[in-house]
Amino acid sequence: CSCAVVNAVLEIEASKVGCSVPAARKTGTTICGVVFKDGVVLGADTRATEGMIVADKNCSKIHYISPNIYCCGAGTAADTEMTTQLISSNLELHSLSTGRLPRVATANRMLKQMLFRYQGYIGAALVLGGVDCNGPHLYSIYPHGSTDKLPYVTMGSGSLAAMAVFEDRYKPDMEEDAAKQLVRDAIAAGIFNDLGSGSNIDLCVITKNKVNYIRPHDEANKKGVRTGDYKYKQGTTGVLTKAVTPIDLELLEESVQTMDTS
Amino acid sequence: MRGQPLLSPVIHREKMAAAPVMMPYFGQQISSKSDLVPDWTRQEVSTGTTIMAVEYDGGVVIGADSRTTTGAYIANRVTDKLTRIHDKIYCCRSGSAADTQAIAEVVAYQLGFHSIELDEPPLVETAANLFRASCYRYREELTAGILVAGWDKRKGGQVYSVPIGGMLVRQPVSVGGSGSTYIYGFMDANYKPGMNKEQCMEITAAALSLAMERDGSSGGVVRLASISEEGVERRVILGNQLPKFSTH
Numbered sequence: 001c002s003c004a005v006v007n008a009v010l011e012i013e014a015s016k017v018g019c020s021v022p023a024a025r026k027t028g029t030t031i032c033g034v035v036f037k038d039g040v041v042l043g044a045d046t047r048a049t050e051g052m053i054v055a056d057k058n059c060s061k062i063h064y065i066s067p068n069i070y071c072c073g074a075g076t077a078a079d080t081e082m083t084t085q086l087i088s089s090n091l092e093l094h095s096l097s098t099g100r101l102p103r104v105a106t107a108n109r110m111l112k113q114m115l116f117r118y119q120g121y122i123g124a125a126l127v128l129g130g131v132d133c134n135g136p137h138l139y140s141i142y143p144h145g146s147t148d149k150l151p152y153v154t155m156g157s158g159s160l161a162a163m164a165v166f167e168d169r170y171k172p173d174m175e176e177d178a179a180k181q182l183v184r185d186a187i188a189a190g191i192f193n194d195l196g197s198g199s200n201i202d203l204c205v206i207t208k209n210k211v212n213y214i215r216p217h218d219e220a221n222k223k224g225v226r227t228g229d230y231k232y233k234q235g236t237t238g239v240l241t242k243a244v245t246p247i248d249l250e251l252l253e254e255s256v257q258t259m260d261t262s
Numbered sequence: 263m264r265g266q267p268l269l270s271p272v273i274h275r276e277k278m279a280a281a282p283v284m285m286p287y288f289g290q291q292i293s294s295k296s297d298l299v300p301d302w303t304r305q306e307v308s309t310g311t312t313i314m315a316v317e318y319d320g321g322v323v324i325g326a327d328s329r330t331t332t333g334a335y336i337a338n339r340v341t342d343k344l345t346r347i348h349d350k351i352y353c354c355r356s357g358s359a360a361d362t363q364a365i366a367e368v369v370a371y372q373l374g375f376h377s378i379e380l381d382e383p384p385l386v387e388t389a390a391n392l393f394r395a396s397c398y399r400y401r402e403e404l405t406a407g408i409l410v411a412g413w414d415k416r417k418g419g420q421v422y423s424v425p426i427g428g429m430l431v432r433q434p435v436s437v438g439g440s441g442s443t444y445i446y447g448f449m450d451a452n453y454k455p456g457m458n459k460e461q462c463m464e465i466t467a468a469a470l471s472l473a474m475e476r477d478g479s480s481g482g483v484v485r486l487a488s489i490s491e492e493g494v495e496r497r498v499i500l501g502n503q504l505p506k507f508s509t510h
Contacts, residue, residue, distance in 0.1 A: 109367075116364045119403075120306070140337075142307050146267045146359035148330065148338045160335065 028196020030158030031061060031072035032186045033129045034170065035151045036179035039136045039207035040129035043183035044072045045158070045191050046216070047198035054198070060215065062204045066091050066102045067211065069130030070204045071111075074156035075143060076123035083124045087111050104130040104137035108147055116145025125155045131206050158190025158197040165189045180205060184218055191220055267307010267330045267337050267359035306358060307332045310479020312441030312470055313343060313354035315411040315421040316453070316462045317434045321490030322411040322419040323462035326354050327441065327474050328482030339482045344496075348373050350489050351389045351412030356439035357426065358405040365396050365406055386412040390422035390430055398428025407438045413489045441473030441480035448472055459488055463497070471504045 007021065014021050031044045044061035047054055063071045063084035069091075073080025087110045095102045108128055115122055126141040140153040152170050154162040165186040174182070180203060190197040200216035313326045326343035329336055343355045345366045351373070355362035369392045377384045390410040397406055410422040423429075423436040435453050437445055448469055457465070467484055474480045484499040 112360075112363070116360055120360075142267055142332075142337075142360065144267070144306060144358070144360035146307050146330075146363050148267075148341065150338065150340070 029074040029156030030162050030187050030190025030194060030197040031074050031127050031156050032154040032162045032183060033127045033138045034179050034183055035136050035138050036174040036176060039131045040138050041179045041183045042070055042072050042127060042129045042204040043187045044202050045187055045197040046200045046202060048077055049196055057199050062202055064088060065107050068101055068132060069104055069107050070206060072127040074125045079122045079124040083122060101132060103132040108139045111141050112145045112147050115143060120144040127153055127155050129206060131208050158194035161189040161193040162186035188220055267332055307337055311356040311439030312473035312477060312480040313356050313409055313438045314466050314469055315354060315409045315436050316466055317419045317421050318457055318459055318462045320419060321413050321488055322421055323466050323488045324352055324354055324411045325466040325470050325484060325486045327470055327480040328485060329480055330359055331479055342485060344485055344487050347389050348384055351386055352487060352489060354409040356407040361404045361406045368396060369393055383414060385414045385416060386420040393424045394428055394430040397424050401428045409436050409438050413491060441477035444476045445469045445473045467499055468505050472507060
């Protein structure tokens, strides 16, 4: 049984005007993260879908949480965007209160407690990663509020394809370049084998002192160049007759409203 | 978008099953109609589990498998379902992963606060009652089957069972989760009171192996822990090192 969550009032109002309620935009996505020797690498594709249509060919799914913590989001695009922004804001206030760089575990707690409170109605599936005073950390967070702390995680509709790559090639304590290549390949597996994922690959490499937000890291799906042209030269279609009717417009009133820019 | 991680068993809300039953969990699911999103992504995350706790003279042995599922996909194959509530009090979680994590964190906070007030290590019975309070009050909203086990000065090693619905009962041995149905017979036949720590470890590992072999929602590695006056000792038994019972 899948109970569709439906805004009945909105549907009635919309049908009165002759429209239908638009489908929520989802990021039918591939996102993943990996812990390597000096930090974490987060990766994401860049396709956002509305049903079967691509709504955004190059959306950014790796969200800023704090200078040392970033979060990839799959699920309902609005939910991931607003949730990460809210926790980012609260975490900045918390960081000012403690006088310390925020910890990934804190962000994890804040996110899971909020998502649990909404009992899964906030459709945000997140991959949270960062480096803090206790080293690199990586969490996967589900819409109902459960979290897993692991060395490598994948989420989204393309997560199975990406996980297959990780399970084959992950090793503990990889070097940065090997980790980047692994994440790139995992996202590519999602992009090419999952219809809900596509376009480019974004990476975010977080280490103790530096964050490298690489957007795009790999333009896996460049738009092709048209080999032909549908433009026709002027004169291709012969003109038989031509009739020009000027439309006379009479100026009735002219008034000037100044804007108060003081 | 993936569904919620579950630690099954899940039972229909209409029935009060005495033993956990393997039934699909019809939790609230987000609307995703046409979709490129496959079906298993819309399932709640479940720790479709086997958990166990055994008392011995001087402490307890607790054990669990390590599989968390969303539908037919294994979201985490190395889950740690033995959650620390206090220094010498642990709980084994089964049911909805989100529900049990949230409850365990709340109880850990409450117990930590209480222990500081007392200026004394807390009692296992206190922890069990805190679990029961949350699980009973919110019984309609929650899917959580929990075993609370630990050591305290007053009564030594204790195992308390807080199944779905929020009952509280102390038992010398308790099993839980979807895989537990396969080992009730094994436990009835093989458990004898008065076993020592190593024997408890062996019987727990054996029982969990048997359950993991038969229950699709249980698997991965076996996590064991023993809690006594000396402290907590944790062990992991990897797949290839598990006791084998089948010869074919």
